[in-house]
Amino acid sequence: MSAMRHLLDLCKRRGFLFQSAEIHGGLRGAYDYGPLGVELKRNVSQEWWNSMVYQRSDVVGIDTAIITPPAVLKTSGHVDQFTDEMVDSRLSKERFRPDKAPALKLVDQDKVLPISAPDKVTAKVWEQDIRTQFAKGALITRKGKEILLQVERMEKDKIVLKKDTAAGTTTSGEPTDLHIPYHGYVDPNSNSPFLTESRPFNLMFKTYLDPIDPIDKVITTTLDAQKSPSTSDLASTRQLVDKTLLPSLTYLRPETAQGVFINYATVQRSHPHLKIPFGIAQIGKSFRNEIRLEHAIFRTPEFEQMELEFFVAPWQAEEQFVAWRKFRMDWWRYYGRNHDRIRERPHAQDELAHYSSGCVDVEYLFPWGWGEVEGIANRGDFDLSKHSEATGIKLQYTDAILMQERQVREKATGVKETSVEVLAKERFTPHVVESSCGLNRAMLALMLDAMEVVDEQGKVIPFPGESDNNSSNDNAIVSKGVRTIMRLHPRLAPVKVGIMPLISNNKDLVELCTGISQSLRQELQVNVSLETQSTTIGKRYYRMDEIGTPWCVTVDYESLQDRMVTIRERDTGEQRRVSTEEVVEIVRDGLRLHPRGSKQKTIY
Numbered sequence: 001m002s003a004m005r006h007l008l009d010l011c012k013r014r015g016f017l018f019q020s021a022e023i024h025g026g027l028r029g030a031y032d033y034g035p036l037g038v039e040l041k042r043n044v045s046q047e048w049w050n051s052m053v054y055q056r057s058d059v060v061g062i063d064t065a066i067i068t069p070p071a072v073l074k075t076s077g078h079v080d081q082f083t084d085e086m087v088d089s090r091l092s093k094e095r096f097r098p099d100k101a102p103a104l105k106l107v108d109q110d111k112v113l114p115i116s117a118p119d120k121v122t123a124k125v126w127e128q129d130i131r132t133q134f135a136k137g138a139l140i141t142r143k144g145k146e147i148l149l150q151v152e153r154m155e156k157d158k159i160v161l162k163k164d165t166a167a168g169t170t171t172s173g174e175p176t177d178l179h180i181p182y183h184g185y186v187d188p189n190s191n192s193p194f195l196t197e198s199r200p201f202n203l204m205f206k207t208y209l210d211p212i213d214p215i216d217k218v219i220t221t222t223l224d225a226q227k228s229p230s231t232s233d234l235a236s237t238r239q240l241v242d243k244t245l246l247p248s249l250t251y252l253r254p255e256t257a258q259g260v261f262i263n264y265a266t267v268q269r270s271h272p273h274l275k276i277p278f279g280i281a282q283i284g285k286s287f288r289n290e291i292r293l294e295h296a297i298f299r300t301p302e303f304e305q306m307e308l309e310f311f312v313a314p315w316q317a318e319e320q321f322v323a324w325r326k327f328r329m330d331w332w333r334y335y336g337r338n339h340d341r342i343r344e345r346p347h348a349q350d351e352l353a354h355y356s357s358g359c360v361d362v363e364y365l366f367p368w369g370w371g372e373v374e375g376i377a378n379r380g381d382f383d384l385s386k387h388s389e390a391t392g393i394k395l396q397y398t399d400a401i402l403m404q405e406r407q408v409r410e411k412a413t414g415v416k417e418t419s420v421e422v423l424a425k426e427r428f429t430p431h432v433v434e435s436s437c438g439l440n441r442a443m444l445a446l447m448l449d450a451m452e453v454v455d456e457q458g459k460v461i462p463f464p465g466e467s468d469n470n471s472s473n474d475n476a477i478v479s480k481g482v483r484t485i486m487r488l489h490p491r492l493a494p495v496k497v498g499i500m501p502l503i504s505n506n507k508d509l510v511e512l513c514t515g516i517s518q519s520l521r522q523e524l525q526v527n528v529s530l531e532t533q534s535t536t537i538g539k540r541y542y543r544m545d546e547i548g549t550p551w552c553v554t555v556d557y558e559s560l561q562d563r564m565v566t567i568r569e570r571d572t573g574e575q576r577r578v579s580t581e582e583v584v585e586i587v588r589d590g591l592r593l594h595p596r597g598s599k600q601k602t603i604y
């Protein structure tokens with residue numbers, strides 16, 4: 001079983017993550033976070049906010065609207081440029097991104113092109129479609145759910161298929177039907193090269209702020225357009241429909257960043273103490289109509305972002321970009337255990353967004369390979385300049401101290417200082433260094449990073465593909481005595497303490513457990529779980545390990561006499577007797593922000 005499958009099973013079984021609307025058949029790409037998932041997600045975002053806002057004096061927070069008017073996103077470039085290329089498979093009708101699709105696979109010394117249908121019945125239908133529409137006259141056979149096309153040769157941008165000489169000549173002529181255009185990719189699910197041309201697809205969700213159903217407006221406008229020959233063609237009708245809908249058109253924001261840029265001036269005015277460099281942080285939902293949804297919560301249409309826009313003087317941008325990269329990598333290394341699974345990947349010049357002069361992805365080594373969890377970018381002055389141009393509102397920064405100093409000098413010397421360099425230091429459009437992290441992806445990465453499967457002796461069993469000898473551990477992972485430990489950082493753990501009476505239905509023991517839970521809740525405001533299932537203490541410990549609970553406290557008969565309890569640590573399994581008051585202190589201390597394995601405080 002792969003690490004991802006193992007994690008998703010655990011998430012469902014223990015209440016981290018559920019398929020949304022499952023009882024109604026579910027919705028692709030939509031997930032609900034259960035009681036443990038919501039705690040973990042809140043903790044990850046809280047740790048981000050803590051490090052980005054509370055532990056610094058140069059960053060403030062904001063929470064802006066999700067529903068965004070078109071003017072904002074037209075100005076930011078999203079309306080025209082926030083697109084992915086999209087291709088349809090002519091056989092399966094599936095849509096996919098060509099840049100993520102695999103290259104053609106040939107077999108039998110590159111002489112056979114196999115196309116895999118999901119089942120035999122579909123294979124028959126596809127075979128017929130190929131014979132009658134996509135490759136008339138080609139030599140085709142079918143084996144079960146595989147359709148096999150014989151390949152004559154590959155050319156630079158074409159696959160030339162072998163002709164079925166037994167079938168006679170085709171009505172439409174050989175060259176067009178046997179020469180299949182090939183752009184370097186095929187349908188990822190079937191290996192089919194029968195595709196539409198790729199076309200841009202805007203990823204933003206449109207919606208309409210209007211009490212009248214927009215579909216009614218579309219129908220009325222279309223019917224009216226059909227009445228006149230000058231507007232009845234597709235392009236003109238489309239134009240009229242767009243015009244009718246424009247007044248009520250809005251978008252679900254595709255990133256939280258634009259909400260920050262359009263509030264730059266209002267935040268600055270309301271917080272005059274903020275001197276450049278300073279930042280505005282935001283955590284919130286964003287929406288993208290992704291062509292390809294993948295790996296559970298890795299890529300979904302609805303997700304949360306944790307974004308910081310740090311406003312700097314143009315001459316500080318490069319230095320701040322470097323500093324923020326280090327700051328964010330330190331954050332990842334602090335909460336992650338496997339430092340070899342997190343890396344920075346600088347973007348190549350041709351990958352950079354139109355506004356960006358530098359960008360690195362923070363990537364995590366997921367079970368399927370390296371994947372982006374965060375982007376850190378030097379965005380230049382693109383955003384503020386564009387919003388300023390579009391609105392006529394100056395989005396600049398004025399250094400009042402430098403300005404005053406110049407005025408004093410001018411008074412003293414009687415000479416006006418008009419040099420461009422001097423004035424540009426006083427007033428300028430700030431540049432932006434951005435850190436943009438996906439909360440759901442961060443949560444997925446941190447769970448995978450923390451998850452370990454161990455045998456009865458506590459020895460780690462690698463997942464298939466992780467072990468050096470490459471042998472499959474499928475059986476080992478699910479065999480008896482094997483258990484999972486989620487070694488989450490205590491501050492991320494959804495439940496901080498599991499409290500359990502030795503005998504689950506003993507009133508006195510349960511009462512003492514409830515008292516300890518109450519002290520922890522009141523003193524530390526943490527999530528505590530009273531574990532009163534009638535199973536052995538060992539099993540209850542393992543249940544707590546599986547969800548990442550750092551401490552378990554067991555109350556036994558002696559506890560009723562001496563108020564001493566057993567506290568057990570998840571990572572070491574170490575147990576000791578402590579007083580009920582000490583439990584609070586141990587947990588308080590364990591939740592302090594010191595580096596793992598040391599008691600020294602960090603900057604976070």
Ligand code: GAP
Binds near residue numbers: 256299301305434440
């Ligand atoms: N403001 C910059 C921006 O939005 P991005 O690279 O498009 O940059 C930033 O997105 C982060 O948001 C990504 O690194 C990823 O973690 C997360 N993200 C983007 N699209 C996502 C999706 N469809 N599902 C889940 N997370 C996503």
